[in-house]
Amino acid sequence: MNKFWVITKEVYKKNVKSTSFIIMLLAPLLAIGIFYGISYFIAQDEKNAEPSAIAVISEDPAIQDVFTIEDGPYEVQEDITTQEAAEEALLDEEIDGYLTISETGNTIDSAIVHTDSLTNIIPILNEQLSNYQTLLRANELDLSQEQVMSLSEPVVIEESIVSIEDGNLTQEENNDTTVKEIGAYIVSFAVYMFILFYASIIASEVASEKGTRIMEIILSSASATVHFFGKLAGVMLILLTQLVVYGIIGFVTYFFVKDSATIQGLTQGIDLATIAKELLGYTSIFFITGVLMYVVFAAFFGSLVTKIEDVNKSITPIVTLAIIGLYVGIFAFASPENIVPVVFSYIPLFTPFVMPFRIASETVGQLGIWISIIGTVGFTAILTYLSFVFYRANVLIYSDGGVIKSLKRSWGLLKSNRKAKKINS
Structure with a gap:
């Protein structure tokens, strides 16, 4: 266990101090700051404008x-x-x-x-x-x-939004749909951006150690199991650090600016407590499983390359899958009952992108949501196991033939090891 924490700590310390992580951490905050600044100056211009x-x-x-x-x-x-x-x-x-x-x-x-x-x-x-x-x-x-006055009195339509659950109509708050839409956009785009960053981190971690032959030294003192899960734990701790920083900054910032006219205008009619509840509900499950799933995938692909220069090529399939998922999710928001987003919402690799939009549009019931959650969690567990098995087999395989040839060699090595175990048993 000590070796596990040593690897986890080393991955965490090295990457959390890196320039790329600081840029990744500050970029959304800078974007929000620019948006707030522009909104503030526009409001001031309108306020001070001559009639x-x-x-x-x-x-x-x-x-x-x-x-x-x-x-x-x-x-x-x-x-x-x-x-x-x-x-x-x-x-x-x-x-x-x-x-x-x-x-x-x-x-x-x-x-x-x-x-x-x-x-x-x-x-x-x-x-x-x-x-x-x-x-x-x-x-x-x-x-x-x-x-x-009675002749000019307008007619006010009282709006009630309901959902159909188990044959009954359940009334919802009018801002529920807006809250779910915000949550869907946040989760889908956040999953995509975090996948790009953290998949690159873990793939680079593995590939750099293989390229410099340090991997052989590491595995002489720690097993491939400890190494694999230590890397994953380190990357997920970096992710947790980023989320905690955002949470603290968001809470403190809102506490100081919540009474400003600009913030009041932006949040008018929006229940922030409901948004927070929505983000901590289904959307947080899809976010965590989505990022973890693709990070595990990236660790597997990273173990297939021999040089750090090939990392970007190795994670191209991961990026492609993420882009497809994001676009299908956006399409699901426009046409949530179309057969394409309905099917994709139950495919675990795309569920974190598509299902939040279907939930926001209220075109899926509780049973469908839980089926997708169980399927995604189960697939992530299976993918983790398979990635670990292949990782253990190919982490010391050095090949200049590319990802496909490395994958074939590791598959052949796996079959050979199984045959050897059967013979010995």
């Missing part, structure tokens, strides 16, 4: 009062009352546009001329004119203010 200057041209000067909004996005220039003056002011860039209004009976006709800078406020102007037109028609019908 747009407009002119209102109408035969009824009193109509300008309709557009009086305190601290609104625009400001009416009351001294401009004719279209000629408005056009001249627009040419001199004293105003951003002008609105012409005419009344035909109780119907208002309006048109706006602007320099493509008032698009965002046109809906506001339209709403104010609609309210004014409603008041004109209400006055003609001699309606009271209460009657006018």
